[in-house]
Amino acid sequence: MNGNWIRERIGWEPYLRPFLFKKLPQGTGWMATLGNLSVLLFVLLFFTGIVLAMYYNPSPDKACQSIDYIMNEVPMGSILRGLHHWGAGAMVLVVFVHLLATFFSGSYKAPRELTWIVGVVLFLVTLGLGFTGYLLPWDMKAYWATVVSSSIVKSAPGIGDYMGRIMLGGESVSGLTLTRFYAIHMLLLPALLVILVVMHIYLVRVHGLAEHAEAKSAESEIGRPVQRFFPEHLFRSSIVFCVVLVILIGLSVFGTVPREEMAGTIIDSYQPKPEWYYMWLFQLLTYFSGIWETIVSLIVPVVAIAVLFLVPFLGHPNIRSLADRPAAMAMGVTGVVCIVYLNLMGFASVRPYGETIPVPDRTLSAHEKRGLFVYVERECAYCHQISGRGGNRVGPDLANVASKGRTEDYLNRYVKNPQAVKSTSIMPKYDLSDKDLTALSGIMLALDFSKYPMKIMKREEVLKSISASQSSTTENVQAHLPGGSATASEEAKDR
Ligand code: HEC
Incomplete structure (x- = not known):
């Protein structure tokens, strides 16, 4: 059996030859x-x-x-x-x-x-x-x-x-x-x-x-292989x-x-992390909150894809050299730099979400402070916002739980085992002590900004305030602060 046998039966040669030996530009x-x-x-x-x-x-x-x-x-x-x-x-x-x-x-x-x-x-x-x-x-x-x-x-x-x-x-x-x-x-x-x-x-x-x-004008074709x-x-x-x-x-x-x-x-x-080629988008989203997160998360991919499709119809059709296309160059370089930068930030786990936490503008009880601390430490802001701020929107806004009429008992049960309360819930379970659970529920119920105006606290502030109040073992640490008396009775109720 030689080459002819196949050739005669398939007859591919007239198609394959020009395909294989096609000349390419210099x-x-x-x-x-x-x-x-x-x-x-x-x-x-x-x-x-x-x-x-x-x-x-x-x-x-x-x-x-x-x-x-x-x-x-x-x-x-x-x-x-x-x-x-x-x-x-x-x-x-x-x-x-x-x-x-x-x-x-x-x-x-x-x-x-x-x-x-x-x-x-x-x-x-x-x-x-x-x-x-x-x-x-x-x-x-x-x-x-x-x-x-x-x-x-x-x-x-x-x-x-x-x-x-x-x-x-x-x-x-x-x-x-x-x-x-x-x-x-x-x-x-x-x-x-x-x-x-x-x-x-x-x-x-x-x-x-x-x-x-460049090759067209500058270099002569002669002598090149x-x-x-x-x-x-x-x-x-x-x-x-x-x-x-x-x-x-x-x-x-x-x-x-x-x-x-x-x-x-x-x-x-x-903390969920996307595959590296989606990282830039997720990182970008962490800089926005509330309605802006929705807008950015939808608009950026749609616009980016639309621009990609439109690229061949922008600019002069005959100008190909990059030096003559400053706008295209600026656009391309900006896009690449942004994507690389955001990806790097994403890998470095720079988290702009959860850096600020909206709290009611009044003195918080030790109990509520404890709850706030747990909230920050457990990174609830990874999925939750408070009144449209300070977090991602995977889960519902937690400023609403009070107005939705959630009770302390409901919140305790929910955070401990979300699927037991709502079988379709996707929230992870949190294995917290009862004290931490009620403290968390306490702060969530306190996030009712119709009663008190909002104050923005920094993540570090929260972490520092609790380590200060924790280090003092006295139960009545709050007594010298305004609102402290309410705290004492609340704490007593919890136990
Ligand atoms: C990985 C994402 C994620 C994290 C982290 C997370 N949650 Fe959730 N959470 C959700 C989602 C999603 C829902 C809504 C689930 C549903 O009802 O379908 C939810 C629901 C809730 C609800 C119920 C609200 C209601 O009105 O029924 C509470 C309360 C809650 N989360 C508190 C917390 C607290 C406190 C933390 C931190 C300890 C936390 N979550 C961390 C995703 C998350």
Whole structure:
């Protein structure tokens, strides 16, 4: 059997030859390998994903276990999972850098607008794959990242509730969310990605790779080696892929894929952290509160995506050199700097939320101070605001609990075991002493700003005030403060 046998039966040669030996513009360099690299990374993820799917079980009580099984029992399982995990991060990064390189080189300009737009959709699909894949291990961080991001979706005016239900398969993150994300992650998005990649490559081939804006005028073509897709460019791409693969294998063998307790485990004041490529948005949100958090969390992604789609229609179609596009350059650089900066702040856990706490403007009793201390120490502000300030909006505003008519007993029971009070509640359980629980309820009930005006306290102030009053062992430490007598009787009541 020789080459002719196949050739006669399939007749692929007339199509393959021009594809393989297509001439590329002069000056096609390493940056142009990023597109190929993205595809190769996808192939890697596709095959490691197939093997993982053979062992993975998408149900809340089995998912974690099945991942343990993959890590410990399946031959090379931990390396496979590592390759899938690190490869996914690499793919997001490479696709993003590919997008930036195309932006800065002006290669997206006419007649390549559609190539760019399909590329942007590919980028979004890649992010979607990362997002849906993040939930699958069903550990604490997976669960909470999904809870937090679904709360953003739910906050959209009008359609938010509806979209939230579609996203989660119900009111909250549950087994239905897991199977839903699994199906989207395994079937829908990969299929979409393949179709889009074929479209993208087709368009790239129709228009050819964009020449370097500078190469056209400055350099003469004579004497430079011919560039073809095969072998020159494919060779270069293979080298890049091999280097990346070696790094990924290194990470998989020597690094550990971060892994946390199974979702639903009781961990006090657990702080959800999103995957690094979503970190910037979550960090950005921590700078806003109240209605502004909703606005920013919805507007920023929508505007960012809209701008990406509009990019090819902005600016002069024929000016490609970066030096002649100061506005584009400023926009691109600002965007990148902001994203990198916010990501770094996010990783450094700079938390602007919870730095200030609104309290009633009167002297607080020792009991209430204790409650405030617990509130700050346990980071309730990670999910709760008080009167629209000082926290995130994952949970309800706690200034309302008094006006909603919640009783001390209700609040105690709720914080200790939210699911026992409301089975669908997503709030973590807090294993606090009865004294701390009633103190917390005390301060929550005191947050009624219709009775007293509001005063803003600093986090440090709260922490300091309690350590001062704690160090003195006398029960009547409050006696010399105005309002102290009320305190004493309240304290007596508690015991
Ligand atoms: C990880 C996020 C998160 C953290 C941290 C958190 N909560 Fe919650 N909390 C929620 C959510 C979400 C709800 C609403 C759940 C529901 O009813 O569906 C809630 C509900 C509540 C409620 C019930 C309000 C009502 O009117 O029924 C109280 C009280 C409460 N939280 C207090 C606290 C206190 C005190 C802390 C700190 C010790 C805290 N929460 C920490 C997410 C959180």
